[in-house]
Amino acid sequence: MNGLTHIDESGAARMVDVSAKDVSVRTATASGRVTLSPEAVAALRVGDVPKGDALGVARIAGIMGAKRTPDLVPLCHPIALHGVEVELSVVDTGVEITARVRTADRTGVEMEALTSVTVAALALIDMVKAVDPAAVIGDVRVEEKTGGKTGVWTRD
Secondary structure, X not given: OOOOOOEOOOOOEOOOOOOOOOOEEEEEEEEEEEEOOHHHHHHHHHOOOOOOOHHXXXXXXXXXXXXXXXXXXXXXXXXXXXXXXXXXXXXXXXXXXXXXXXXXXXXXXXXXXXXXHXXXXXXXXXXXXXXXXXXXXXXXXXXXXXXXXXXXXXXX
């Protein structure tokens, strides 16, 4: 049906059967940002966020988000993750977030990387909302993926 892999012959949504695919090492890197007020950036830089270690909480939330992706995104396969790294960098306009996810499985981890960044961003907003209720999540996107039949893809 128009080459859509998650639709069956009758047009119903389905989970793709990946059992015939080869197991390979697969990675994905995603990024995003949380735009914050100068006051929130200053509080993060000096460690003066009322709720506590906002960056640490966001990092753990990003790891947990990657692990819970199939519970949140309906047609994602539950796969074993072999590594999740979440980096948060405070910049003048807010926080830049990068997640790198790795597995050796039959399907990619792009959705896990995207979920990791998004959940980290949500946790960060929860931690700083008393300082900046206008925080904005943006620019969440896949930067690179490796492995599988299509090999390496990198954003221009």
